Amino acid sequence: RFILLRSNPLCVQIVYFISISTLGFGFLKALKPLGQTQKNLDLFFTSVSSTTVSSMVTVEMGIFSNTQLIIITILMFIGGEVFTSLVGLFFIRSRLKIDLDKIASSHARLASRNPFIIVDRFHLEDEMVTNEVHKHESLSTTNENLRYLSMKYLGYVVIGYILFLHVIGVIGVSLYLTIIPSTKQLLKNKGLKMLTFSVFTIVSSFSSCGFVPTNENMIDFRKNSGLLLMLIPQLLLGNTFYPPCLRLCICGLGKFYKKRECRYLLKHSEKVGYKHLLQRKHTIFLVATNCGLIVVQVTLFCVMDWNSKGLKGLNFYQKLIGVLFQSVNSRHAGTSIVDISILSQAILVLFVVMMYLPPYTSFLPLKYDGKISENSKKMKKRRGKVTENLIFSQLSYLVIFIILVCITERKKLKEDPLNFNVLNIVVEVISAYGNVGFSTGYSCELQLHPETNCENKWIGFVGKWSDEGKIILIFVMLFGRLKKFNMDGGKAWKLH
Amino acid sequence: RFILLRSNPLCVQIVYFISISTLGFGFLKALKPLGQTQKNLDLFFTSVSSTTVSSMVTVEMGIFSNTQLIIITILMFIGGEVFTSLVGLFFIRSRLKIDLDKIASSHARLASRNPFIIVDRFHLEDEMVTNEVHKHESLSTTNENLRYLSMKYLGYVVIGYILFLHVIGVIGVSLYLTIIPSTKQLLKNKGLKMLTFSVFTIVSSFSSCGFVPTNENMIDFRKNSGLLLMLIPQLLLGNTFYPPCLRLCICGLGKFYKKRECRYLLKHSEKVGYKHLLQRKHTIFLVATNCGLIVVQVTLFCVMDWNSKGLKGLNFYQKLIGVLFQSVNSRHAGTSIVDISILSQAILVLFVVMMYLPPYTSFLPLKYDGKISENSKKMKKRRGKVTENLIFSQLSYLVIFIILVCITERKKLKEDPLNFNVLNIVVEVISAYGNVGFSTGYSCELQLHPETNCENKWIGFVGKWSDEGKIILIFVMLFGRLKKFNMDGGKAWKLH
Ligand SMILES: [K+]
Ligand SMILES: [K+]
Structure with missing residues (x-):
């Protein structure tokens, strides 16, 4: 564990993803699929695809058994960005804790030695210097202590955030499936358990993985605008809208509970070292950029492909929700309610650009850029x-x-x-x-x-x-x- | 002309290219083509394509009459980067000249006023200050004077460079056409005059335009390795290898003639304000990068398409020269000895990247980057x-x-x-x-x-x-x- 704490975060993550993928492959291999045999490479591909939350498929999703689906759910959950960042936060906190403990113990040693030191007058000057050092150290220690407490608090907030959204999501989807009989029938035909389906879909949406346990992805559900509307917030809050929402949560909680930590988190966002906690200005521009990109996609989609074969049979409202769902997905989740190969090429090119853009792409006018780039300059050096x-x-x-x-x-x-x-x-x-x-x-x-x-x-x-x-x-x-x-x-x- | 001297270089160039294109279109329109009538848009397209040295074609090149070809030759020549940069250099020099004249005249005025100023002792201090200012000014004036002279000299070097390469090239191609009977016959069949063909081809190659007065571009000449070998230097020296070669010329000339100016040009390359005169380190890396990119292209081409339909009927040597010629052309000139649509897709993707790269793309290790980026920072502000x-x-x-x-x-x-x-x-x-x-x-x-x-x-x-x-x-x-x-x-x- 000490090795982990001191080593390069890139190496840690490489090891993390590869070992999880391999482990996942082992489990998938051990649990026999329904009917057909699968090639090892395809199973490994699926495992990597789950842990990296990519949802690229080389085998039909329908052939996986219930237990295999559970394995994939776990892989998606622990591969998702919010979860891995939480683990990262935990490690940074542990490292800080060790440093703080060291300082504390050295203080204790100094304090216990002090009586022997102040014996003659010659040492008085020495003492004063030591005192000053102490003062500085204790000041920075208070600061570091606050930082430590804030990070601990942040960790709890993130855990709460994850749990809340998952529970709400699973309950919502389950209710929807129970109420709408057509979807219930659909799942029955495919031999899927309702709970597995809802947990799988919600985990998949929140972690932006995009796997769906049916072969046809979400195409069968393209008329279920209610379900799509329920998934859209999950898709956004687990990805591009996570930083603004996290800030909002901290802001809201800070009004009732642990004010000092919240103030620290909001003011010194960059010092916390948690990549997803952005500064205020940056957060605002991020939201604006995300909304702008979605608007551009929806507009182009509606202009080019409103009468596309893929949207046939839908009414105006269903089409609009479907287009919105598809546009929200193109940044990272990748669930689909139409076969994208029948869309016009202009949309495909736009999707390529959207897929290329990293999650926190934002338009940030240069005058606000100063502070943020200072930090990155240090990193570079x-x-x-x-x-x-x-x-x-x-x-x-x-x-x-x-x-x-x-x-x-x-x-x-x-x-x-x-x-x-x-x-x-x-x-x-x-x-x-x-x-x-x-x-x-x-x-x-x-x-x-x-x-x-x-x-x-x-x-x-x-x-x-x-x-x-x-x-x-x-x-x-x-x-x-x-x-x-x-x-x-x-x-x-x-x-x- | 004063407006030109003081205005934004971007606007000047926009006006320059659009007016030349329109003028060219007028001439092309006035001179009737052989046989068919051409659409106005296509003629305008050809004119823009010539002035921007792009060589995109919407009409077959073979239909242009001899006089029209001459018009296109002129358009390519005055649209080429080396020529336009020469014009730019002339304007920067004129502006500098005006500034120098102003300083000189203000000096003259000061000098004539001085006798009246030094009347009483109270002005002595004043005088000393004035003197110091004078010294500073005269020092910087000498510097500016040297800069002016160096730029003038640089202009002559560039003119010489252009003339020398064109004359050598035209003589070479004409000789080749006279000596090899098959090519002579080819031109006769197409109704092309030998001189028009050689001037057109050389101007087209040096300015990296890439037009060829025959319909089939250079495909008919793919077996004439001698001709290709003659064009390759023209293609390189007028484009990616222009800065190193210019530096070499100045270096060589400086050993015999106008040593002071040459030393200034080589040492203070960036102060001259001529974009094509790069610093020594940068020049070296530019050469290395250019060679590297050509090697990558030749290698991939040989691996993927050595037995391609496009290279059928060529022997080993001809194939190698052909591949080299094609690789050299992909950066900017765009003449072609094969139909690129029958090449493998991997090569096409590589060509897209090569076409995208601007002419002076270079690998430049970060430690050498300091000085160069300082200048660009100033520009940004x-x-x-x-x-x-x-x-x-x-x-x-x-x-x-x-x-x-x-x-x-x-x-x-x-x-x-x-x-x-x-x-x-x-x-x-x-x-x-x-x-x-x-x-x-x-x-x-x-x-x-x-x-x-x-x-x-x-x-x-x-x-x-x-x-x-x-x-x-x-x-x-x-x-x-x-x-x-x-x-x-x-x-x-x-x-x-
Ligand atoms: K995904
Ligand atoms: K060209």
């Missing part, structure tokens, strides 16, 4: 200079991944150009990088030279790739999950 | 803060353009998906943005529902777009030509 030169920017890595996939799938790109085209590969790679899970899928009808044994399955496009391609995508998912560690890469490349 | 917030990054603009084209061409994207796919649109837009001119073209064989009157033409993919799409691409070409003014956009957007 800590790094070794030589290695920093060799790091590419995120986009360069993505292009390299795309080229690699184009190489591994070169045969099919020639033979089956309507399914295997570069846009679909780009969607798949960026979707994996953004841990979104959108996929254009594969359609037998689009084959130029129809195969006789081709069968349309509810799997992502990646499911039709070669093994090498799948392995590349596993790397991309892990790389995307850890992208926050490489946000300032490519600094050594000058474009002009 | 000069700008208004509010407008700077609203500027997007280059990539965002490109994505917006791509989405717009997807909207204007939405019908054909559905009906003709093998020709109209997003990758081809991306290639076209990035090619226009990078002023390259690569295009995947349009092939009647790829139509899913073959039209009866479809005819394969030697035009770019853009030639089959709707008028709105073409107009968007005209904007993209102009935007790309002026990209150096917006290299630090999007600073107000934080991704993390």
Whole structure:
């Protein structure tokens, strides 16, 4: 545990995700699926896809048994950003605690030694110096103590936040399923237990994973606007709207309880070291940016694809909610109420951009930028200079991944150009990088030279790739999950 | 002219390119083409394509008459980066000259007034101060004078550089055409004059435009490795290798002639204000980066497409030179010895990246970065803060353009998906943005529902777009030509 406390957070997270994925794979393998046998690579892919909350699928979700679904639920929960950040917060707090204990014990030692020191007059000056040091230390110790208490408090707030939203969500979805008979029937046909479904869906939504235990993702539920409206807050509050909501919670709680800690948390947000607690100005701009991006998507979607085949049979209200749901999902969750491959290409390109944007993308006018960038400058200086030169920017890595996939799938790109085209590969790679899970899928009808044994399955496009391609995508998912560690890469490349 | 001297360089260049394009369009329109009539939009497109040295084609090049080709040659010459930068240098020099004249005249006035000032003793102190100011001023005036002389000298060097390369090039190509009978016959069949062809090709290569007066671009000359080898230096020295070569010229000339100016130019490269004169370290890294990028392209090309249909019938040596030529062209010139639509998709994606990279992209380790970034920081502060917030990054603009084209061409994207796919649109837009001119073209064989009157033409993919799409691409070409003014956009957007 001491090793963990002192080591590089990037390494810790790499080890964390890989070990969880491997463990998850072991469990999934041990518990036999319904009917068919699954390839090891596909099971591992699913496990990585769950822990990195990507929801890319190479096998149909419907084949997983109830226990396997529970395993996946657990993987999604402990892989979600809010949970992992809570674990990170716990570690920072423990480290601070150890430091504080050390200081306290050294104080105690000093205090016990003091009587012997003040013996002759010569030591008086020494004593004064020591006293001053003490004062400074105790001042900073109080500060550090407050910081420690605030972090402890923050931890409880986050735990409460997670529990509250999950419980509310599960109750809501369960009630909805009980009240609306058509959905109940649907689950029965698929052999799904209601509780499993609601817990799975809520965990999946809150952690922005986007898995749904049915093959067709949310397409079957596209008319259930109530369910979609219930999931939208879960999707937002567990992801792009988490920082503003967390701030709001602390602000609200601070009025009744633990005022000092709350004030510290709100004022010295950056000192706490919790990435999701942003400064006030930043939070406001983040909310504005998120809303703006959703509005842009909804507008373009409505303009281009209001009469699309995917939205057929829905009335005005259902269409609007569906479009909103789809737009909210494109940033990170990746649940889908339409087959995105039949949407117009303009929307697909926009989705690629939205998937690429990291969760806390925000428009931040330069005059507010000063304070925030100071912190990041310090971070930069800590790094070794030589290695920093060799790091590419995120986009360069993505292009390299795309080229690699184009190489591994070169045969099919020639033979089956309507399914295997570069846009679909780009969607798949960026979707994996953004841990979104959108996929254009594969359609037998689009084959130029129809195969006789081709069968349309509810799997992502990646499911039709070669093994090498799948392995590349596993790397991309892990790389995307850890992208926050490489946000300032490519600094050594000058474009002009 | 005074207005020009004092106004914003961006506005000047916008006016410059638009007026030249319009003028060029007028001339092209006035001089009747051979046979067919051309649409006004297509002629204007060709004119913009020439002045922005993009070489995107919406009409076959073969239909232009000899006089029209001469007009295009002139447009390419005065639109090329080396020439426009020379004009810019001339303007900076004129402005400096006016400032120097003002200082000189104010000195003269002071000197003539001085006798009256030194009358009583009380003014002695005053006088001393004035003297000191004088000394400072004269020191800086000497410096400014040296700067002025150096810039004048630099202008002559650049003019010499342009003339020398063009003359050498035209003589070389003419000789080659005379010596090799097969090429002579080829030109005769196409009704081209030898001199027009060599001047056109050399101007086109040096200015990185990439137009070739034959329909098939350089595909007919793919076996003429000698000609390709002659053009490669022209392509490089007029573009990515221009700064190092300019520095080398100054260095070489400085050993014999105008040592003081040369030393100033080499030492205070950034003070001269000529964008193409880079500091020594930067120049070295630029050369290394350029070579590296060419090596990457040649390697991938050889690995993926050595046995491609496009290189059929060539021997080992011819293939190697052809691949080298193609790789050199992908950064900016855009002449082509193969139909790039039959290359593998991995190469196409790599080409998109290469086309996107601005000419002076270089790997520059961070420790050398200090001095250079200081200058750019000053530049940044000069700008208004509010407008700077609203500027997007280059990539965002490109994505917006791509989405717009997807909207204007939405019908054909559905009906003709093998020709109209997003990758081809991306290639076209990035090619226009990078002023390259690569295009995947349009092939009647790829139509899913073959039209009866479809005819394969030697035009770019853009030639089959709707008028709105073409107009968007005209904007993209102009935007790309002026990209150096917006290299630090999007600073107000934080991704993390
Ligand atoms: K997801
Ligand atoms: K060009």
